[in-house]
Amino acid sequence: MSVAFQNSPHVALQALDELWFQVSGTLCNLECTHCFISCSPNNDSFGFLSLETVCRSLEESVRLGVKEYYFTGGEPFLNKEMVPILEETLQYGPATVLTNGTVLKDEWLKRLRDAEDRSGYTLEFRVSIDGPTPEINDPIRGERTFERAMIGVEKLVKAGFLPIITMTRTWSDEEDQRVLSEFQRVLAKHGNDRPRLKILPRLKIGAEAERSEGYNQTERVTKEMMVDYDESQLVCSHSRIVSDRGVHVCPILLEAPDSLLGDSLAESLLPFSLNHGACFTCYLYGSICTNPSSSKKE
Amino acid sequence: MKFAFFGGIYNNYLALESAIKDSQKRGVEQLYCLGDIGAFGPHPDRVFPLLNQHQVQVVQGNYDNSIGNDLNDCQCGYTDPKDNHFAQISYEYTYEKTSSQNRAWLKELPTEIRFELMGKRFLLCHGSPRKTNEFLWESTTSTHFLKKQADDFGADIILGTHTGLHWKRNLSEGQQYINVGVLGRPENDGTKNVWYTLVTIEQDRVDVEFIPLEYDHQRLAKEMQSEKLPEEFVETILTGWWTTCLEVLPGRERRVGKF
Ligand code: SF4
Ligand code: SF4
Numbered sequence: 027m028s029v030a031f032q033n034s035p036h037v038a039l040q041a042l043d044e045l046w047f048q049v050s051g052t053l054c055n056l057e058c059t060h061c062f063i064s065c066s067p068n069n070d071s072f073g074f075l076s077l078e079t080v081c082r083s084l085e086e087s088v089r090l091g092v093k094e095y096y097f098t099g100g101e102p103f104l105n106k107e108m109v110p111i112l113e114e115t116l117q118y119g120p121a122t123v124l125t126n127g128t129v130l131k132d133e134w135l136k137r138l139r140d141a142e143d144r145s146g147y148t149l150e151f152r153v154s155i156d157g158p159t160p161e162i163n164d165p166i167r168g169e170r171t172f173e174r175a176m177i178g179v180e181k182l183v184k185a186g187f188l189p190i191i192t193m194t195r196t197w198s199d200e201e202d203q204r205v206l207s208e209f210q211r212v213l214a215k216h217g218n219d220r221p222r223l224k225i226l227p228r229l230k231i232g233a234e235a236e237r238s239e240g241y242n243q244t245e246r247v248t249k250e251m252m253v254d255y256d257e258s259q260l261v262c263s264h265s266r267i268v269s270d271r272g273v274h275v276c277p278i279l280l281e282a283p284d285s286l287l288g289d290s291l292a293e294s295l296l297p298f299s300l301n302h303g304a305c306f307t308c309y310l311y312g313s314i315c316t317n318p319s320s321s322k323k324e
Numbered sequence: 325m326k327f328a329f330f331g332g333i334y335n336n337y338l339a340l341e342s343a344i345k346d347s348q349k350r351g352v353e354q355l356y357c358l359g360d361i362g363a364f365g366p367h368p369d370r371v372f373p374l375l376n377q378h379q380v381q382v383v384q385g386n387y388d389n390s391i392g393n394d395l396n397d398c399q400c401g402y403t404d405p406k407d408n409h410f411a412q413i414s415y416e417y418t419y420e421k422t423s424s425q426n427r428a429w430l431k432e433l434p435t436e437i438r439f440e441l442m443g444k445r446f447l448l449c450h451g452s453p454r455k456t457n458e459f460l461w462e463s464t465t466s467t468h469f470l471k472k473q474a475d476d477f478g479a480d481i482i483l484g485t486h487t488g489l490h491w492k493r494n495l496s497e498g499q500q501y502i503n504v505g506v507l508g509r510p511e512n513d514g515t516k517n518v519w520y521t522l523v524t525i526e527q528d529r530v531d532v533e534f535i536p537l538e539y540d541h542q543r544l545a546k547e548m549q550s551e552k553l554p555e556e557f558v559e560t561i562l563t564g565w566w567t568t569c570l571e572v573l574p575g576r577e578r579r580v581g582k583f
């Protein structure tokens with residue numbers, strides 16, 4: 027253990043505002059080079075969540091006053107129960123799905139649009155596409171994935187949703203504006219004339235740690251760094267995530283053994299020690315996981 | 325007993341005048357403003373005498389907190405550079421045109437107002453009971469979240485604003501959350517009127533009515549133009565559609581608008 031570890035600050039859960047579900051475990055039809063939990067078609071170290079498991083957590087979340095529900099993987103729509111899971115969730119509150127957009131089916135989207143109409147809550151789709159062209163996207167996400175994800179976007183727009191496109195930055199921060207404008211033009215051509223775009227920082231863990239250098243020992247959050255820092259910027263101060271192993275501190279650290287806090291939501295409400303390199307990225311970039319409409323900037 | 329609640333005046337003193345008249349006609353005993361006095365519109369200093377003259381009780385909004393404490397921005401938390409650009413223009417305009425005396429008054433406003441009537445505990449806030457700049461949209465706020473806020477903060481009736489769209493939700497045990505809407509700009513539905521909220525309390529009943537309100541929006545638009553405020557803002561007043569700062573809207577609220 028390094029010195030930096032002992033100086034790690036603890037972050038308390040202020041309120042469980044967002045409840046996440048690792049709904050397809052680590053299973054994904056793609057195998058992106060920057061995936062922060064190394065998902066792939068044969069990584070089943072985390073498995074699918076059943077409708078029943080999700081329902082149990084939804085029921086428990088009522089007492090805790092959870093405001094919104096998020097679904098991630100892997101690719102959530104590889105889970106055969108994904109549509110019923112979302113239909114059920116929309117009875118409880120708003121839902122957001124993080125998808126790669128490549129496996130969506132019109133009939134599912136129609137059912138989900140109906141479920142959204144019945145519920146009164148919003149159903150948001152966040153589609154990961156890593157740049158406005160296949161040349162930028164495909165080397166990261168795989169051959170033809172740009173084209174396939176854009177077909178997914180078209181389907182979502184046709185079903186009446188306004189997807190949020192998220193991209194992981196593989197360019198310098200100064201180029202953000204240029205990339206965003208180009209993306210707006212491209213999306214408009216695919217029928218999405220009201221694009222909602224969000225750039226995410228790269229997390230140097232999982233597959234990304236093998237691709238790039240990973241975190242070095244000085245890239246850690248220290249107690250001194252927390253003085254005058256707005257903790258609500260950190261996902262772990264207002265979220266938890268359910269996997270097939272139990273409840274973890276945040277979606278980012280899923281694979282770290284110390285992220286598993288208990289079997290039920292009630293057991294997962296303890297403070298967490300920010301002793302991981304990824305915490306350092308969270309610290310620098312703030313709430314990278316939530317939707318803009320939910321942000322509560324200080 | 326009747327009360328009127330409104331939020332987000334956004335310098336729209338013409339709509340404020342109209343709301344005061346309309347609510348007086350309806351026999352309202354007390355007026356409450358839930359904050360965000362500045363932004364968007366022209367001539368910030370014309371709002372304050374009206375509030376004063378009609379003894380409107382005011383909660384501090386994020387905008388009021390910023391202007392009162394000489395901050396650099398409005399704390400709306402936009403991330404889109406285009407939104408920030410427009411937000412900054414109106415923020416700087418409002419800051420410069422608000423007298424130092426009025427700024428000092430904004431600084432002292434309370435972040436919540438509480439009272440009890442007929443056994444009901446009222447809590448008036450700007451965003452949410454726990455946070456001045458929290459957006460509570462109808463489509464992104466679960467009922468059990470509101471219930472927990474009500475219980476945690478010891479309130480039966482929570483009233484807030486900040487999003488610009490009015491809505492309400494009945495909670496269990498007779499509790500309610502009410503977003504009272506804003507006077508400053510129309511609701512992104514293609515109509516030019518704005519909204520305020522009438523609350524009638526009788527025995528143990530709390531009845532809530534949202535009131536659409538006409539005002540001289542043509543005149544407001546002209547004054548905004550002569551003050552050289554962004555054309556995008558003027559367009560919103562004249563058409564009823566929001567043109568900027570749309571990124572914070574949930575998909576469901578966004579898609580019923582035009583942009
Ligand atoms: S980044 Fe997303 S789409 Fe890519 S492999 Fe990981 S989970 Fe799948
Ligand atoms: S990775 Fe981020 S959200 Fe997770 S524990 Fe560390 S700081 Fe918190």
Ligand SMILES: [Fe+2]
Nearest residue numbers: 360385386486
């Ligand atoms: Fe506000």
